[in-house]
Amino acid sequence: MARDENAGNFKMIDQILRSQVPATLGADYAAAAGPALEALREFDRFLERTLTQHPREWQLGPQVYREKCGYALAVGHDPEELLATAEQDLKTTRDQMVQLAAPLSVPQALDRIARRHTTPARYVAQARVSLQQATDFVREEGLVAVPDADHLIVVETPEFMRGIYSVGGFDPAPALEPQLGAYYWVTPIPADWPRELVESKLREYNDFGMQQLTIHEAMPGHWVQADYANRIQPVARRVLRAVYGNGPYVEGWAMYAQQMMVDQGYLDGDRALRLTLLKQLLRSITNTILDIRLHTMGMTDQQALDLLMQQAFQEPQEAAAKLQRAKLSSCQLATYYSGLKGWLEIRDWFRQRHPGDVSLQTFHDRALREGAVTLPALARLLQ
Numbered sequence: 001m002a003r004d005e006n007a008g009n010f011k012m013i014d015q016i017l018r019s020q021v022p023a024t025l026g027a028d029y030a031a032a033a034g035p036a037l038e039a040l041r042e043f044d045r046f047l048e049r050t051l052t053q054h055p056r057e058w059q060l061g062p063q064v065y066r067e068k069c070g071y072a073l074a075v076g077h078d079p080e081e082l083l084a085t086a087e088q089d090l091k092t093t094r095d096q097m098v099q100l101a102a103p104l105s106v107p108q109a110l111d112r113i114a115r116r117h118t119t120p121a122r123y124v125a126q127a128r129v130s131l132q133q134a135t136d137f138v139r140e141e142g143l144v145a146v147p148d149a150d151h152l153i154v155v156e157t158p159e160f161m162r163g164i165y166s167v168g169g170f171d172p173a174p175a176l177e178p179q180l181g182a183y184y185w186v187t188p189i190p191a192d193w194p195r196e197l198v199e200s201k202l203r204e205y206n207d208f209g210m211q212q213l214t215i216h217e218a219m220p221g222h223w224v225q226a227d228y229a230n231r232i233q234p235v236a237r238r239v240l241r242a243v244y245g246n247g248p249y250v251e252g253w254a255m256y257a258q259q260m261m262v263d264q265g266y267l268d269g270d271r272a273l274r275l276t277l278l279k280q281l282l283r284s285i286t287n288t289i290l291d292i293r294l295h296t297m298g299m300t301d302q303q304a305l306d307l308l309m310q311q312a313f314q315e316p317q318e319a320a321a322k323l324q325r326a327k328l329s330s331c332q333l334a335t336y337y338s339g340l341k342g343w344l345e346i347r348d349w350f351r352q353r354h355p356g357d358v359s360l361q362t363f364h365d366r367a368l369r370e371g372a373v374t375l376p377a378l379a380r381l382l383q
Contacts (some may be wrong), residue, residue: 005307010037060330062296072331074374075248075338082338085289090311097278100271110313113272114203120189127186128154130214137266138220144364147227157185158229166321168213170222175242184218200317208276215261221254227306245372252339255284270279282312282335290326291333342375350382
């Protein structure tokens with residue numbers, strides 16, 4: 001049954017890709033698609049016949065995790081250092097939230113914010129509105145070069161990608177054909193969800209949560225970063241950066257964009273937006289703690305859910321999805337926090353080194369023109 005389902009998936013992927021290939025490239029696609037699809041089928045056979053016959057625990061363990069993160073993150077800090085810093089920042093960020101929420105408690109303040117949400121029918125449309133608002137602000141404040149609006153389309157996440165992109169995501173234009181444009185995916189709320197699950201999702205991605213999602217995925221987050229990356233010359237360097245792009249650079253920029261926008265007074269410095277930012281910062285911090293402790297320290301499911309819901313104030317549906325994601329991946333969840341820390345450190349260093357030119361646009365332009373290199377390499381390139 002599983003093989004039949006996978007065969008159907010391969011066929012569907014092929015059909016989708018064929019529908020997007022220009023007619024003039026049809027023959028070239030067909031010549032490349034055959035071997036590529038057969039490689040996928042062979043990998044599927046390997047999983048079924050070989051790997052499944054040697055089951056093992058899903059946790060990587062301390063040694064393998066350290067080695068993988070050394071390659072995947074390349075931020076100059078080992079997992080133990082990241083964990084210690086994240087746990088300290090968890091306390092600091094929660095303290096900031098307590099002060100900002102006063103005289104209410106943090107859960108009370110977040111509950112009030114969570115009630116301000118759209119309907120399932122307007123969910124995707126709200127993303128389009130927030131994109132326009134963020135774009136106008138970035139342009140007016142001169143924070144970074146704004147890409148051509150025609151090169152980004154807000155669409156519902158393709159169905160076959162919704163298992164991974166349960167909330168939304170960014171699909172960049174191809175490195176060799178940037179004129180084709182990019183997509184900001186927003187995953188719609190399924191019509192068959194029970195009422196309590198729908199409410200949980202809408203509370204998590206309320207009016208201010210949607211603003212943060214849009215900043216992260218599109219403006220001035222991933223879309224802007226990808227637009228700069230697709231202008232890198234020579235082309236060989238552009239392709240190299242695209243294929244081997246560093247995760248903390250990419251996700252760190254998007255997290256940095258969220259904090260930078262709030263710091264610059266987006267939405268008139270609304271306190272609810274800043275509190276939502278701090279909640280999302282808690283998410284990136286707990287992502288790191290979750291990833292490291294699950295894979296190297298035997299964290300249980302209940303401990304993970306307690307961390308996400310009690311320490312990071314996440315809704316149950318969001319917490320359950322994050323736990324599943326952490327079990328199915330490794331090191332990627334740590335890219336957000338480690339990347340944000342790296343970007344902030346580099347910006348502070350850049351300002352100290354260039355005291356006569358402290359404009360954000362100058363720093364952003366210089367840093368984004370280098371493409372998704374490791375953050376230690378970015379610091380060297382900006383000297």
